[in-house]
Amino acid sequence: MSGPSITVTGKTLDEIATRVRVEHGPRARIVAAERVTSGGIAGLFAKRYVEATVELPERGRRAARTGRDAPGRRASDTPASQAAFSPTPAQRVGLAALLADAEDAEEAFALEEKPAEPAVSTRSGAFADLMDDLAFNGVITDPVVPEPLVPEPVVPEPVVKMTATPVAPAAPEAPRPAPDLLDGPGDLVVVVGERPDTVAVAQAMAEGSSLQRAAIRVAGSCADGRFVRVTDRRGALEARASGVELDRATFVAVGWDSATAEIVAALAPDQIWFAVDAGRKHADTERFLATASAVIDADGLAAAGLAGTSTPDTVRTLGLPVGWTDA
CATH class of the missing domain: 3.40.50.300 (P-loop containing nucleotide triphosphate hydrolases)
Incomplete structure (x- = not known):
């Protein structure tokens, strides 16, 4: 019997996986993931992030420990595997497949029904209101009108005869060293x-x-x-x-x-x-x-x-x- 589910957001799926491991323990599982785009005006200032559904263990959430993990034991003595989540190759493939499915679904939806983007004109009142609001909130500053430039009189410089000095051609750069051939599981x-x-x-x-x-x-x-x-x-x-x-x-x-x-x-x-x-x-x-x-x-x-x-x-x-x- 599965436990309760929660929603966790983050910039990347790896970031979410690390937080889930630290905050809820190794038995918590990511069961779904999708990329989310929110906010923005006519495609500008939109935010993209990953939203994942996490299934908690049946006994409930296990919070990350701080300070001392157990009597007589300091947090620095805790194994490194409890401080951060380092997924195995199999787990990496599973998480990548989840996100790939989410991206495929998002692309299919965008192809089936893509709303027409509103036209934004610098002559429209909506654009002026938008720029005023951005300036009020400190996103952009008021435009600075440059003062007209007065050309200075051109004074011819004295002609100085230069003697060309031969320059030796640069030696060709050696190619970078080749990396070791990868042959690990999943490479x-x-x-x-x-x-x-x-x-x-x-x-x-x-x-x-x-x-x-x-x-x-x-x-x-x-x-x-x-x-x-x-x-x-x-x-x-x-x-x-x-x-x-x-x-x-x-x-x-x-x-x-x-x-x-x-x-x-x-x-x-x-x-x-x-x-x-x-x-x-x-x-x-x-x-x-x-x-x-x-x-x-x-x-x-x-x-x-x-x-x-x-x-x-x-x-x-x-x-x-x-x-x-x-x-």
Whole structure:
């Protein structure tokens, strides 16, 4: 039998989850969540926040303790897990799914019935009243009318001959170090490439995982029926949840095409790698990276084919750090 329910609001779902854990104990559960937009005039000054329904334990609310938690025990002796809520990967996925459902419902409602926004004109009396009210309450100040400027007479400056001093060209900046490849439970790593072997690169990266071999998903031009296709946020959440349950990460091979940037943004991955072939013509690889980097912010390069080329170090001059190789 469930206990009473309360409503808790906050800026983010993580903030609400922390407050619920501290104020009501580990048995309190968030059972629903939605984003709320309130206030504002014609879309201005609106406030957005998250409103969550919390189901309390059957025995009622357990308030957060202050001072001494027990006789002879100070608050500083309380375990850190009782002072703040640090959700497990499974809990993070569950909370993210709740908020995703709430956002989907809000977007569907907005598409079905979107009220016409009132026109606001700087010539209307309503706009004048609004500006007067904002000025009265200190939101804006009275406009300051600038005084007319009187141009000063221009006095020609004496001509001074300068001798140009040669300046040595600045040394090129070294690329930032590449981060460690993520392979934890629930991690989502995207590998973007324009070559047909992008899936093979993702598989090789998964085989080097320190835990159980990571799962492989595909998107874009890499979707050929051999692996599960995932292209949206819902599919990404399902892949993360499966990874948490099976104690493994998920690698998504995304073939480069006109929709790649949009797909990567929808997946919201933890890491993004550009797959490059060290044996390919350097100019072709530079062209691909220039086009892809303009719309996708990658963490580094995953370089394959180093053993088959006489110039393996050329991939280190492409401007992005090399974080994985097959050598």
